[in-house]
Amino acid sequence: MDFLRPDTLAEALALKADRPSALPLAGGTDVMVELNFDHRRPDALLDLTRIAELREWSVSGGVVRLGAGVPYSRVVAELGDRLPGLAMASRTVGSPQIRNRGTVGGNLGAASPAGDAHPVLLASDAVVEAVSARGSRMIPATAFYLGVKRNALAPDELIAAVHLPVTGAPQQFAKVGTRNAMVIAVCSFAVALHPGEGRVGAAVGSAAPTPRRAVEAEEFLSGELTATDQWRAPTPLRDSVAQRFGELVALAASPVDDVRGTAAYRKHALSVLARRTLGWAWRDYTREGRLRSCACT
Secondary structure: OEEEOOOOHHHHHHHHHHOOOOEEEOOOOOHHHHHHOOOOOOOEEEEOOOOHHHHOEEEEOOEEEEEOOOEHHHHHHHHOOOOHHHHHHHHOOOOHHHHHHOEHHHHHHHOOOOOOHHHHHHHOOOEEEEEEOOEEEEEEHHHHEEEOOEEOOOOOOEEEEEEEEOOOOOEEEEEEOOOOOOOOOOEEEEEEEEHHHOEEEEEEEOOOOOOEEOHHHHHHHHHHHHHOOOOOOOOOOOHHHHHHHHHHHHHHOOOOOEOOEOHHHHHHHHHHHHHHHHHHHHHHHHHHHHHHHHHHO
16 A cells, blocks of 8 residues: 655645545544454555645635634634534544544545534535646535445545535534444434525434435425514524424434434434424524614614
8 A cells, every 4th residue: 555645735636636546544533444444445545634725724705614634623612603513513523532633524535424524514505625636616515425435526536625604693413322422423413594594404414325404394494484584583483393393304314224223213313303403593593683682772
């Protein structure tokens, strides 16, 4: 196995173009496990850890450009106010050591259905910036996941960054695991409020061959909130609305039975997670509404 270690992104892209089968290595939290268990044996590793530009983030036009090499620990420490949902998900990833190494870009590259970042990226309308020696292209998160551990990258492409809108609106993430810490999700869920557009984003993880949006749940809740003028004048949600939202989220999943849980349990858990996270997000939104009202009087 060859070990390729470029110092710049341009050098990395040239190496990837020359050897498309080279496996990118960022934090190594997924790749090294597969190598250690002999689940994968590439002919070359492409180490990206020296590339400084992948470890940077910036804000422009209300959008965060998060470099593919920014670790979860920095997302938590530096971006919690701009990307609250992603910061919440990042806190649940492994141990502090894993969060110091693992990256959102690596999570995307692995494309595991259980990746913690994926539901938030989908609910937040994230866009993946893919680059190659041929140029760059933007791939919406909704089009990025093609199957179990399969993504939309071409063989010569690398992930340069993820673009996410800065939000002042509430977002929430929650997952269920077989224990409280350092665990792969049995299932996970993210919800993001988009009041400026009058809609809700919702997505499930570890409950289908790919992470996926809960489109019917989004449309139902967005319609309810618009019809009742809740975006402008928020009041507590009716229990029946939260209940139906949870049911539609569960229907969006197509889980399987495995060692971590049954399909039936995953659907039940997703319904509960959806109701709870919606409750937390809407409580924050109604509180913000009261504060805005008080500030105007």
